[in-house]
Amino acid sequence: MGRLAYNPLTMSKTVLTRNNVQVVGRGDDVLVLAHGFGTNQTAWRNQVRAFEDTHRIVLFDHVGAQGSDLEAYSPHRYAGLESYALDLIEVLEAVQARDVFYVGHSMSGMIGLLAGLVRPELFRGMVFISASPRYINAPDYRGGFERPDIDALYETIEKHFDAWASGFAQAAVGPSATPEVVKAFSESLIALRPDIAIGVIRIIFESDFREQVTRLNVPSWVVQPLHDFAVPNHVGEYLAKSLPKGQLHYVPNQGHLPHMTAPNEVNALIAQALAAAS
């Protein structure tokens, strides 16, 4: 009855195109770099430069980001980070990657976590950069944001997307960023389709993975910038303590994009984690 024979090539092509998957570098060990909100795989250029001589590097764009197949986006298909986690697993399958070292920034932290819960054997280790299991304060938990702030944020984004994006870019990269980085991040944010940006912002801020982080059976490194407006230090501490195999490292960086604004420090931590996980 089957109309299509199962064809790994077809599968790979679908996924490779959808997520604009790129494999670069050389080496036996695989490093997967997963970007956060408002950026795409180009955010990792400093890490690619640092590790391409020693590692095979898998890069991709989450659906909705520049480079991905925007036709694949729908607010219902991508109503939670769980959908991105399934995509991540499909990306790793498509390139037949196993036992990878995963670095996830911001939303890709929890995306990696969810993938690691159902496919732990895919991951040798995980680095969470500026990641938060929950942004909104709750009883016995300080995520850093109050509900009314978040609701006001949604309203602003919906009404004045471009203005918000330019302000957010400045806040996110932090005061120490070079004008080039501010410009790059700002342009990348404004290039997002506003409906997608708003949809993704909502699923990020409404997410709550505090229970799931206690169950990840993968060695994990939490990279916490010293001044991240989106992820306060105690959230990084909470995350590292909650992860069964977690450890915490600070980077002396102001902002939510330390891999872009403090690449040397972040690369040193990644190198350290890579060595420990080998």
Add this chain to the structure above:
Amino acid sequence: MGRLAYNPLTMSKTVLTRNNVQVVGRGDDVLVLAHGFGTNQTAWRNQVRAFEDTHRIVLFDHVGAQGSDLEAYSPHRYAGLESYALDLIEVLEAVQARDVFYVGHSMSGMIGLLAGLVRPELFRGMVFISASPRYINAPDYRGGFERPDIDALYETIEKHFDAWASGFAQAAVGPSATPEVVKAFSESLIALRPDIAIGVIRIIFESDFREQVTRLNVPSWVVQPLHDFAVPNHVGEYLAKSLPKGQLHYVPNQGHLPHMTAPNEVNALIAQALAAAS
């Protein structure tokens, strides 16, 4: 730094409680029965009776259904069927099930599909009962529902949940159902928390897994009732043709719950599929 040692027992307990997992029956082969919208694991009583002497049967309640941990529900955590797919994988992990035969009714069809895409080795075969990859008509696709009908449906459910549930129960089970089955399904629907019921109805009707069904590498049997108001015959045909290893079987049943209203016919098909997959 890790505060908690990784503890499979803790993990299992979390998941087992969340999804009210029950393992019954005896035998080497594992049969997983996954319920659809508006029911819970009790919907499978006829199947349990038929297969408990020959199979180990895993039963569970999706989060939001009666029996599950309602505290685990949030509209953001369960914003798409992807979240239920991750739960399903965790349930199978928690009972250390592998190479199972999966039977999914209605929404659990696509939940099984999503789980099977990222964990094909978990599944020896899948039966999709009254399952649809997309309910709303689209260019070159007839799901059976028009957008205005669906929007009107949401409005009705939100305004008059109990009245809708009782009407829906009658329509869903079909005219040939015994009063007992109508009563059981109707009570089970009305017992749902309205906000959860509305949330789940929305993610079902907005879902679109037409691309994903072409990629499932698991032998699959589509069980299509002859008169299912939610899943027209051509949707069952479409599903069976799109599944790479799919085959179609009709059951001479009027309604969306053939495992409850035509249990003998459905059990015969399950037995046939089990034999073919062994």
